[in-house]
Amino acid sequence: MSRRAAATARRRTAYHHGDLRAALVTAATALLDTEGPLGVTLRGAARGAGVSQAAPYRHFSDKSALLAAVAEDGFRRLRHAIARAARTHARDPVAALRAMAIAVVRFAAAHPSHYRLMSGPAVRGRDHPALRDAAVGAWALLAGAIERGQRAGRIRPGDPVALSFALWCSIHGLAVLAVDEQIPANVLKVVPLEQLAEHATRCLLEGLAPRPPSRAARRARPASRATARQ
Amino acid sequence: MSRRAAATARRRTAYHHGDLRAALVTAATALLDTEGPLGVTLRGAARGAGVSQAAPYRHFSDKSALLAAVAEDGFRRLRHAIARAARTHARDPVAALRAMAIAVVRFAAAHPSHYRLMSGPAVRGRDHPALRDAAVGAWALLAGAIERGQRAGRIRPGDPVALSFALWCSIHGLAVLAVDEQIPANVLKVVPLEQLAEHATRCLLEGLAPRPPSRAARRARPASRATARQ
DNA sequence: CAGGGAATGTTGACACAGTCAACTTCGAGC
DNA sequence: GCTCGAAGTTGACTGTGTCAACATTCCCTG
Incomplete structure (x- = not known):
């Protein structure tokens, strides 16, 4: 190396x-x-x-360059963890997605400081292209799994990148909350972290599942301009 | 004041x-x-x-005590922004939730450093109970809206805290990604941030919507123990 | 095989950060 | 009126990021 x-x-x-x-x-x-x-x-x-x-x-050249190298290394490891999780469910894309989510949260819980560094202000992707690439590479695995799910008819049609983005938000959000110790005690007491990952992922995947045209979903207006500001 | x-x-x-x-x-x-x-x-x-x-x-007593005070102030403002968004859609709980999500993302985009501080490693909630309370207070508004949605039959039954937690993960994840400049350019180019918030929220809310018993949802096994490790 | 760059490390120094101890100044209550 | 404690100041210590000047070693060229 x-x-x-x-x-x-x-x-x-x-x-x-x-x-x-x-x-x-x-x-x-x-x-x-x-x-x-x-x-x-x-x-x-x-x-x-x-x-x-x-x-x-x-x-x-810089302290931040060192940190970027450390973060980049972390993204490499994270990608491997995600890929391994995906491989264990090659047959069931939805289960694979769930396993990938759990792998991410597990990684974050096992290396909190590392995950924080990878997604923190200390290193800005803009200044370190290699870091950015590593991050994108890790998360791109999600889009691939989504696509497989679509081919299998387990996930509704649509731009895989857009759909995987919603999943990415959920997973990353949970990981970050865990790492920052912001999950309220009354939640964590009842449910262990990995189960939270399953829960969040399931809620989202049900939203992504193919479904017969539903009244409730269509009733939601596409965009309301009268939203709050600031 | x-x-x-x-x-x-x-x-x-x-x-x-x-x-x-x-x-x-x-x-x-x-x-x-x-x-x-x-x-x-x-x-x-x-x-x-x-x-x-x-x-x-x-x-x-400390530098971190100052930062905690700043972060606490931020959570107070965030809570007001969320509450204002909720008020503008008093009639439609689902629209209210969407507006709340957008309010959070807007806040994060308007004050990136502040949002980062509020959810970062600089101040740990554990050491600053007032901070923790402010954070919980802001996010608790979500659970309230979820409950109203349930009463209106627009959101499926279940523990409001658990359901709102999934939403919290999504919104916070998106906000953090935006603030950390980790949203890939090919995504942000096509879609502005607020629309991403709508997208992510919609995906999740569809998962939270009440629905006739669906085959796809039930097929998902409750827990697979053979997930990846590390 | 010799010798000279180019890499790679070292030393010493500077500015600035967090933090503390000792001192000063001011407002309030006996 | 005087004293006591709260609120601010000065000066100092350690540790950090960073740089310039110097030392050592590797490796390529003759």
């Missing part, structure tokens, strides 16, 4: 680290897990890699 | 500020809007209030 390993196997010397970039990402990730988002520090990562304070600047 | 005005009208002197606490919250909010979340600083807020660096410690 590292450009060093790909090269002629430079040996680490006392002076040159060998693969500092990867070591810094690892150290920063460790800090993230143990100390939380505010505990991640450029100097701390350097210490963790056994290197001086300014060394990171040979590999990252 | 300020406790100063309520009291015997202490006058501000050169030395004593009069109502530093409120001034600090205002200054911090201004910093948040202009400089972003990372630009909010205790010293900066003190400067903004025309006061020395250590003065805030007479009113806030």
